[in-house]
Amino acid sequence: MDVESEGSSALRLIKQGAEARIYAADFLGRPTIVKERFKKKFRHNVLDDKLRHKRTMQEVRSMHRCRKAGIATPTVFFIDSNDYKIYMEEVQNSITVRDYINSLKEDKESNLRKLAKIIGTILASMHNIQVIHGDLTTSNMLLKKTNDIEIADLVLIDFGLSSISSLAEDKGVDLYVLERAFLSTHPNTEDAFKVILDTYKTFKGSSEALKKLDEVRLRGRKRTMVG
Amino acid sequence: MVTAIGFEGSANKLGIGIIRDGKVLSNVRHTYITPPGQGFQPRDTAKHHRDHILSVLRKALDNADVTPDEIDCVCYTKGPGMGAPLVAVAIVARTVAQLWNKPIVAVNHCIAHIEMGRLVTGADNPTVLYVSGGNTQVIAYLMNRYRIFGETIDIAVGNCLDRFARVLKLSNDPSPGYNIEQMAKRGKKFIELPYTVKGMDVSFSGILSYIEDIAQKKLDGGECTPEDLCFSLQETLFAMLVEITERAMAHCGSNEVLIVGGVGCNERLQQMMREMVEERGATLCATDERYCIDNGAMIAQAGWEMFSSGQVTPFNETWCTQRYRTDEVLVTWRDG
Ligand SMILES: Nc1ncnc2c1ncn2[C@@H]1O[C@H](COP(=O)(O)OP(=O)(O)O)[C@@H](O)[C@H]1O
Ligand SMILES: [Mg+2]
Numbered sequence: 001m002d003v004e005s006e007g008s009s010a011l012r013l014i015k016q017g018a019e020a021r022i023y024a025a026d027f028l029g030r031p032t033i034v035k036e037r038f039k040k041k042f043r044h045n046v047l048d049d050k051l052r053h054k055r056t057m058q059e060v061r062s063m064h065r066c067r068k069a070g071i072a073t074p075t076v077f078f079i080d081s082n083d084y085k086i087y088m089e090e091v092q093n094s095i096t097v098r099d100y101i102n103s104l105k106e107d108k109e110s111n112l113r114k115l116a117k118i119i120g121t122i123l124a125s126m127h128n129i130q131v132i133h134g135d136l137t138t139s140n141m142l143l144k145k146t147n148d149i150e151i152a153d154l155v156l157i158d159f160g161l162s163s164i165s166s167l168a169e170d171k172g173v174d175l176y177v178l179e180r181a182f183l184s185t186h187p188n189t190e191d192a193f194k195v196i197l198d199t200y201k202t203f204k205g206s207s208e209a210l211k212k213l214d215e216v217r218l219r220g221r222k223r224t225m226v227g
Numbered sequence: 228m229v230t231a232i233g234f235e236g237s238a239n240k241l242g243i244g245i246i247r248d249g250k251v252l253s254n255v256r257h258t259y260i261t262p263p264g265q266g267f268q269p270r271d272t273a274k275h276h277r278d279h280i281l282s283v284l285r286k287a288l289d290n291a292d293v294t295p296d297e298i299d300c301v302c303y304t305k306g307p308g309m310g311a312p313l314v315a316v317a318i319v320a321r322t323v324a325q326l327w328n329k330p331i332v333a334v335n336h337c338i339a340h341i342e343m344g345r346l347v348t349g350a351d352n353p354t355v356l357y358v359s360g361g362n363t364q365v366i367a368y369l370m371n372r373y374r375i376f377g378e379t380i381d382i383a384v385g386n387c388l389d390r391f392a393r394v395l396k397l398s399n400d401p402s403p404g405y406n407i408e409q410m411a412k413r414g415k416k417f418i419e420l421p422y423t424v425k426g427m428d429v430s431f432s433g434i435l436s437y438i439e440d441i442a443q444k445k446l447d448g449g450e451c452t453p454e455d456l457c458f459s460l461q462e463t464l465f466a467m468l469v470e471i472t473e474r475a476m477a478h479c480g481s482n483e484v485l486i487v488g489g490v491g492c493n494e495r496l497q498q499m500m501r502e503m504v505e506e507r508g509a510t511l512c513a514t515d516e517r518y519c520i521d522n523g524a525m526i527a528q529a530g531w532e533m534f535s536s537g538q539v540t541p542f543n544e545t546w547c548t549q550r551y552r553t554d555e556v557l558v559t560w561r562d563g
Contacts, residue, residue, distance in 0.1 A: 016507060018477035019470070041506065042464045042469050042499040046417050098478070135426040139478045161424060173380070177426040184367075184374040184554075185478070216380065 017170075018139075019160065027077050027087050035059075035162070037084040040054045052084045055160035060086060062131050062159040069129045072155045086203055091142045091155050098138035100146060101186050112192040118154050120199025122208055126156070134161030135149070136178035138185055172212025175200070179213075229299045229535055232287070236276045236316030237308025237336050238360060239267040243280075243287040244524030246531055247300070252291035254517065254524040255283050263396045266389065273311035280319050285481030287523065288429040295327040300532025300539070305333035306551035307361065312374055313547040321545055332530040333540040335492025337362060337553040338523075340500035341373060343534055344524035354481040356472045356500070357553075359488035359521075360385035363468070364553060365427055365475045371558045385490045387431040391460055394439055395453050402520075405419055407457045408493050412455040414458020416451050422463060427471045427478070434463060465496045469503045482509040491519040536560040 011023035011034055023034040037052040056079065063073040078087035095103075097115070104111050119141070126133065133156065135227075140158040143149060163170065175197070182193050197213075200206050228248055239261075244254035259275035261267050261457040288294070291340055303320035318467060324331045341355050355366040355373070363384045365377035382390075385404060392403030397410070421437050423430040438460055445451050472484060490496065491514050504511040518525055536559040 005387065016477070018474040040503070042502040043466045044417050047422065047462065047466055050419075051422070078365045135474075137426060137478055161426065173425055173428075176380070177428055180377065180378070180428070181365070181426060184369070187370045187372070187374070220378070220380065 018135075019120070024088070024090065030077070031090040031092055032077060033074065033088050033090045035086045035088065040226040053081075056081065056084045056086060058162055059159040062133075062164070063088075065129060065131055065164070066126060066156065066159075069125060071126055071129075072152055073159075074157060076101040076154065091144060091157075094142040094144050094155065095146065096139050097141040097143055097154070098185060100143050101138060101189070103146075109191075112189065113195055114149060116192045116195035117199045118149065118151050121151060121203075122154060122156065123178075123196070124200045124203035125210060127171045127174070128203065128205065129162050130166045131159075132163045132174050133159060134163060134167050134174065134177075136161075136174060137181040138200075168208035168212045171209035172214075172216050175209065175213045175214045179217075230291045230293065230297055230530055231300050231302055231332075231527040231534060232298050232533040233334070233339075233523045233530055234301070234303040234316050234320040234527065235336070235339075235348060235521055235523045235526045236280075236312045237304045237306065238312065238521060239272050239275070240521040241279055241283055241316065242521060242523035242526075243283050244522055244527050244529040245287055245291040245293055246524055247293075248531075248552045249528075251459060252290075252293060254522050255290060255523055257283050257519075258401070259401050264393050265399070266393065269309045269311040272309060273315040273507070276312050276315045280316065284319070284323070285519045295323070295329075298327065298329055300330050300332050300530060300534045301327070302332045302334050302526050302534075303545070304336050304339070304526055305546070306548040307336060308547075308549065310547065310549050317545065317547050321542075323331070325542075327554055330383065330534070330539040331542065331545050332533050332538060333545055334484070334526050334529045334533070335551055335553065335556045337364070337551075338373060338556050338558075339525040339529035340466045341411045341485075341553075342529040343522075344485045344487040344512065344514075346528050347515045347518055350485045350512040352404050353485035353512060354476050354479060354531065355473060356468060356484065356486045356491070357488045358384050358468060358486065358490035358496070360389060360486060360490075363429065363431075364473050366553060367475060367479050367481060367559065368558070369479075371561070371563050372556070373553050373558065375552070375554050376478065377429070377471045380425070380428050380430050381432040382435065384429075384431060384468065385488070387435045388460070388490070391438060391442075391457075394442055395411075395456070402489065404490060406491065407461065408495065409487075410457040411461045411495065414454040414456070416455040416459075417462060418445070418451055418455060418459040420459060420463045422467065424467050424470055427474050428510040429467045429471055431464065434460070456533050461493075461495055465493075465499050468496065469499050472500065473503050473507070476507065476509065478490075482507075483512065484509065485512040486514050487519060489520050492516050532560040
């Protein structure tokens with residue numbers, strides 16, 4: 001179907017993400033975000049096409065799977081598989097967790113703890129349904145509001161690198177990726193990150209993933225660094 | 228006026244360079260080259276460094292037209308790198324420091340790459356892609372440390388290229404990576420390889436074992452040429468590197484990229500990075516071959532920054548370490 005004529009207004013570019021262009025639009029009267037995985041000139045054509053296709057499909061699939069399990073992700077309205085565009089619900093007036101953490105001043109510690117517990121809980125339920133996010137950073141988590149935050153206020157986005165796996169190794173690597181991104185982006189938040197893991201730990205099936213996390217960390221520390 | 232001399236020998240390049248207030252006065256290098264199909268071993272590499280270090284030192288002083296009494300600090304690579312070669316070079320640095328009665332500054336090799344890159348390109352606060360035989364990291368500066376946002380979770384990209392060069396028995400002169408690059412220019416057919424990106428992290432070991440596996444079969448069956456394999460390997464590895472660099476830029480809100488380390492010499496990698504950066508309306512700092520490959524001047528430059536901000540290494544702490552992470556170093560010479 002021709003979306004433009006079927007009730008979607010023009011796309012307004014709002015930002016360039018890590019791999020996609022993000023547009024604001026209006027789809028059948030609803031505030032909409034359009035995420036376009038445009039062609040990357042630097043990549044070989046064959047590889048580029050394969051990645052854009054796979055990631056678009058995987059993103060939609062995992063968002064759906066998370067939603068069904070009660071994990072907040074934007075509702076997908078429409079997929080344009082020719083242009084690799086995903087039309088999804090706009091999480092209105094939201095800010096990224098990255099910006100939220102950077103904005104914390106008073107009660108920083110207690111707000112961080114509260115946030116960390118929410119993140120730990122969501123990650124555990126996501127891994128419980130075998131969704132590996134693949135790109136866990138504080139840029140890929142949105143907060144609907146900034147006061148008295150609850151679980152339902154944290155929305156996970158950007159599932160392009162996600163996969164479905166029950167392997168503890170994959171879950172461990174998922175946590176490892178978050179750990180590095182979290183601690184590099186937010187210096188001196190080791191305590192908060194520990195709360196994420198401690199919360200994650202209280203869920204069933206989490207101990208193997210945490211054991212793998214230790215292994216992956218150790219591999220990093222043992223790696224030779226010659227040259 | 229501060230004049231620093233830098234000693235580098237963490238891998239197969241032995242280098243000594245002299246820097247005075249941002250000006251490179253000399254930068255002499257001697258590379259240990261092994262026969263095709265062979266990597267460099269710690270013992271032989273250390274011996275190479277011991278055999279050549281005095282003549283390299285002589286040349287570095289002569290080329291700079293500097294006498295020891297004009298030098299303000301002696302800088303050496305503390306790590307990371309191979310133990311024996313590191314120690315072989317550190318011993319000489321310590322000895323001359325005592326002979327000349329100069330303070331010593333122990334330098335992190337990765338930080339030295341970054342500081343040299345900043346000096347020669349004038350980059351202010353870039354997202355750094357550090358790619359070499361032993362390291363693959365995406366780094367950005369934040370609150371007095373170079374923080375690692377992305378990294379390989381197994382082998383380094385240069386290691387992956389070198390090991391594949393050994394499979395094809397390519398020459399190690401001037402470097403295996405250079406010879407892969409030349410072969411890749413003549414490659415046409417793209418062979419699909421595994422592609423493993425995890426957020427801002429990458430993994431190369433699966434690609435290496437896959438291509439090692441299929442190489443002989445495909446070559447014997449006439450399905451592709453060695454050139455095609457080099458081409459496909461480069462296209463895949465570099466696409467991953469550019470992708471994680473872009474992800475880090477978006478995450479950190481950065482508009483500047485700097486590539487450092489030996490693999491940074493690769494023109495195809497530079498071209499791909501330029502295409503990504505231009506599309507984002509950002510800038511790629513020009514790479515300078517002379518300083519991408521390990522060298523002594525970069526150790527002098529990082530040491531110069533450290534020394535100028537008041538850092539000196541007490542003599543009894545002038546040891547070496549094979550593992551020394553980029554984010555362990557407190558950066559005292561840049562604003563918080
Ligand atoms: N559904 C949405 N509602 C509101 N903002 C969004 C939504 N999706 C994405 N964004 C914004 O766009 C940015 C980039 O989106 P993301 O899906 O992470 O793409 P990329 O893969 O390019 O990083 C996010 O960090 C967020 O600020
Ligand atoms: Mg994102």
